[in-house]
Amino acid sequence: LKVNVKDSVSLKFVSEKSVLLELKREDLYPIGKKRQEINFLEIERQLLRNALIKEVECYFTPNGTVIINIWQREPLFRVMSLNRENYYVDAERNILPISKNYAAYVPIVTGYANKNFTTGELFEFIVFLQKDKFWKNQIQQINIDKKNQIEMIPSVGNHLIFMGTLENYPNKINRLMLLYKKGLNILGWNQYSVIDLSYEKQVVCTKRYGYRDYYEAK
Numbered sequence: 304l305k306v307n308v309k310d311s312v313s314l315k316f317v318s319e320k321s322v323l324l325e326l327k328r329e330d331l332y333p334i335g336k337k338r339q340e341i342n343f344l345e346i347e348r349q350l351l352r353n354a355l356i357k358e359v360e361c362y363f364t365p366n367g368t369v370i371i372n373i374w375q376r377e378p379l380f381r382v383m384s385l386n387r388e389n390y391y392v393d394a395e396r397n398i399l400p401i402s403k404n405y406a407a408y409v410p411i412v413t414g415y416a417n418k419n420f421t422t423g424e425l426f427e428f429i430v431f432l433q434k435d436k437f438w439k440n441q442i443q444q445i446n447i448d449k450k451n452q453i454e455m456i457p458s459v460g461n462h463l464i465f466m467g468t469l470e471n472y473p474n475k476i477n478r479l480m481l482l483y484k485k486g487l488n489i490l491g492w493n494q495y496s497v498i499d500l501s502y503e504k505q506v507v508c509t510k511r512y513g514y515r516d517y518y519e520a521k
Contacts, residue, residue: 304334306371314375315405316355322371325350333369341369354399378407380429380445384416394430396422414447414454424451424469431472438476452501460492467501475500482506482518 306319326332329349333341343361350359350373360372376399378391391399391407398418410429412421425447432438444456453466466475479500486508487494495516499507506518 304332304369304371306373308373308375310375310377314377314407316375316402316407317353317373318404321404322350322373325353338363338367346371354397355402378409379426379433380410380412381407382412382416382421384412385414388416388418392421392426396426398422410442411444412447413444415449415451416447420447420451425453428453428469428472431476437480460487462493462495463497465497465499465501467499478506482508486518 304323306322308317308319308322311318323332326346326349331342331346331349333346346361347359350356350371355376356373357376358374360370362370364370376393376395376397378399379394381389381391381401383389389401391401391409393399410432412425416425425445429445432442441457441459442455443458446454446456448454450468452468455464455466457464464479466472479498482498494510495508496511497509499509504519508516508518510516
């Protein structure tokens with residue numbers, strides 16, 4: 304028997320040891336059985352009951368080795384909501400359970416997060432961010448308030464980014480990029496405590512001592 308977790312270099316939700324334990328527990332362990340007693344289809348079905356496994360391939364080689372190839376689901380972000388829900392969402396909008404053995408390094412979503420929102424509008428927004436190398440590295444945490452308004456905590460800069468709703472989010476992110484390039488690169492990345500993108504055609508920045516600067520988006 305040979306178990307290959309194909310993407311184990313980047314993901315560690317599933318291990319060879321856990322697969323062997325699962326097969327033994329369900330009386331599907333093939334060692335010691337005759338060839339005709341081994342049910343490949345049932346092995347695949349059983350392993351696919353694990354929501355963290357995306358695909359399973361099981362077959363015999365000519366020399367009598369049972370090969371089990373496994374591909375894991377890759378989480379896009381993690382939700383840790385105020386109602387104590389804790390789960391991953393993958394690139395196909397699937398809800399994945401948290402593993403006791405491994406934590407994926409992905410953006411964290413906190414606050415009033417419900418599954419309809421996290422797998423709907425918020426999912427599309429995070430996909431938008433992840434497609435851009437800069438925003439993928441810059442946005443580490445997203446907080447959701449009771450009105451589904453968005454706050455973001457960046458990895459660079461000691462400020463909070465207030466998005467408001469996700470309406471017209473590409474334009475809001477473009478305005479933020481303009482501020483980063485033409486404002487913070489000159490003034491310094493710790494000049495402001497809050498950057499507010501919720502106003503149309505404006506970026507409102509609150510300084511640490513309370514005053515505000517207004518930037519027109521052009």
